[in-house]
Amino acid sequence: MKKKILLVDDEQMQLMLLHKLLESSGFIVNKAESVLLAMDYLAKEPVDLIISDIEMDQLDGFEFREILLNNDKLKHIPFLFLTAHNEQMLIQRGLSLKAIDYIPKNIPKEQLVAKINNIFATVDNQQESSISELKLVADKLNLRNVPKNNYQLESFKIDIFHKSFQNHPGGDFIDVIKINDRYTFIVLGDVMGKKWGAWFFSFTFLSYIRSAIRICVFDGNLSVSSIMQKINQVIHFDDFLDDIYSTLSLILIDNEDNTITYSGASDLPILRFNHLTKTIEKHKSKGLLLGFFEEGNFNEQIIPLEKGDILYLLTDGAIDFESNGVKKTDINFFINQLENLNKEDKDFPEITTRIFNKEKYQVDDCSLIQILRS
Amino acid sequence: MNYTLEKSADVNIITVELVEASLNQSDEFKAYIYSLIDGGARKIVLNLEKVLYMDSSFIGALVGGLKNLLSKNGEMALVNITSDVLALFELTRLDKVFHVYDSIDDAVKSFD
Numbered sequence: 001m002k003k004k005i006l007l008v009d010d011e012q013m014q015l016m017l018l019h020k021l022l023e024s025s026g027f028i029v030n031k032a033e034s035v036l037l038a039m040d041y042l043a044k045e046p047v048d049l050i051i052s053d054i055e056m057d058q059l060d061g062f063e064f065r066e067i068l069l070n071n072d073k074l075k076h077i078p079f080l081f082l083t084a085h086n087e088q089m090l091i092q093r094g095l096s097l098k099a100i101d102y103i104p105k106n107i108p109k110e111q112l113v114a115k116i117n118n119i120f121a122t123v124d125n126q127q128e129s130s131i132s133e134l135k136l137v138a139d140k141l142n143l144r145n146v147p148k149n150n151y152q153l154e155s156f157k158i159d160i161f162h163k164s165f166q167n168h169p170g171g172d173f174i175d176v177i178k179i180n181d182r183y184t185f186i187v188l189g190d191v192m193g194k195k196w197g198a199w200f201f202s203f204t205f206l207s208y209i210r211s212a213i214r215i216c217v218f219d220g221n222l223s224v225s226s227i228m229q230k231i232n233q234v235i236h237f238d239d240f241l242d243d244i245y246s247t248l249s250l251i252l253i254d255n256e257d258n259t260i261t262y263s264g265a266s267d268l269p270i271l272r273f274n275h276l277t278k279t280i281e282k283h284k285s286k287g288l289l290l291g292f293f294e295e296g297n298f299n300e301q302i303i304p305l306e307k308g309d310i311l312y313l314l315t316d317g318a319i320d321f322e323s324n325g326v327k328k329t330d331i332n333f334f335i336n337q338l339e340n341l342n343k344e345d346k347d348f349p350e351i352t353t354r355i356f357n358k359e360k361y362q363v364d365d366c367s368l369i370q371i372l373r374s
Numbered sequence: 375m376n377y378t379l380e381k382s383a384d385v386n387i388i389t390v391e392l393v394e395a396s397l398n399q400s401d402e403f404k405a406y407i408y409s410l411i412d413g414g415a416r417k418i419v420l421n422l423e424k425v426l427y428m429d430s431s432f433i434g435a436l437v438g439g440l441k442n443l444l445s446k447n448g449e450m451a452l453v454n455i456t457s458d459v460l461a462l463f464e465l466t467r468l469d470k471v472f473h474v475y476d477s478i479d480d481a482v483k484s485f486d
Contacts, residue, residue: 044376046398192434193397243438247466266466288467289437316430316462327394327427329462364429
């Protein structure tokens with residue numbers, strides 16, 4: 001993904017020159033002619049780097065830096081000063097404000113771009129190293145909200161694809177709960193939010209869902225809508241999850257009758273590829289967001305799945321994407337891609353590789369589960 | 375400021391001045407709605423005409439604001455939802471959780 005840079009300078013000509021130079025080097029560049037305009041921009045859009053002039057009317061570059069340092073959300077954005085001077089005193093003051101470096105206004109293009117690329121590489125390395133450490137701890141504690149394996153049942157093959165967002169764990173959670181040789185539940189949820197916060201709460205949802213399924217099955221209850229309502233009630237009354245919401249798709253596979261029963265809570269429709277007509281049809285559920293109301297209005301439906309048919313469960317990350325700097329949600333675009341790839345008889349790894357590629361930049365963690373009636 | 379507040383009698387009409395409403399603004403938005411509710415607002419209309427994309431973090435903040443308001447016997451209405459956002463709300467039944475109207479006038483009247 002292209003890195004975003006904010007340029008702050010009250011000299012329009014300088015802004016335009018630098019803007020052109022950096023944009024031609026592959027960065028997304030935005031301009032602000034004053035500190036106040038820069039702050040307005042930053043309130044709406046995060047950036048990866050700020051390059052600011054020092055001498056400006058009203059608020060100068062040093063004051064801008066001080067404002068940023070007092071803002072918890074913005075203080076970590078790498079910051080470079082742009083200066084026409086080479087005065088030691090100015091340089092010292094800037095560096096004491098934790099600016100990464102100075103750039104002389106007459107710096108050659110190659111040097112400037114190399115300097116910026118080095119900054120981004122250092123930031124990315126530090127971020128990856130921190131995430132790796134956290135992941136290591138999570139692995140040691142066996143904290144996993146997405147199974148590692150795919151599953152082969154007698155008449156069904158289950159493939160799981162999950163891609164994290166910017167290498168951070170996220171709020172998508174998946175579970176495959178095999179009750180016995182006949183019954184297997186598949187769970188796909190998405191805690192609203194991103195990265196670590198959503199990841200943390202996904203375990204609470206998962207443990208409630210696992211417990212509800214086990215208790216209901218123990219009582220002889222295999223109705224997915226009734227299990228969904230049990231989960232909904234527990235979450236509704238849990239103060240710990242008072243402000244945290246999750247979607248959920250719940251599937252029960254009956255390996256003996258070869259049927260699939262489905263219930264959902266504010267989830268995206270599940271998609272069925274009919275191998276005879278070579279088309280995809282949507283199956284929508286009626287259930288509302290998990291835990292919001294005491295009664296979640298859950299229904300259940302039997303999805304017909306003949307030999308060769310395929311069922312897909314997905315989270316919103318699969319249909320959200322960024323193209324040319326614009327974010328979009330488009331389920332029909334996703335369905336068209338999926339339909340065409342299935343018409344070409346592509347297997348699951350190829351389908352996911354083709355759909356979730358570099359041209360379609362992800363904006364959230366995304367999950368796709370394929371259930372093939374074999 | 376990413377939100378503009380207008381008052382019409384006891385109705386608070388908030389225009390969300392964002393094209394992309396996502397994780398980066400969700401905490402700020404939630405704090406804003408909560409502070410309005412803490413300040414006594416009980417009838418809130420959210421004008422979403424400028425929002426072309428909304429992610430699940432922002433929807434979570436929206437839902438949190440609604441739940442907070444409902445717990446205080448308040449009401450919230452969404453208006454001028456753009457087509458992509460409305461399609462997502464309809465797909466995920468959030469249009470059954472929120473009251474959705476075509477115009478601010480219709481939303482204000484619904485509180486009568």
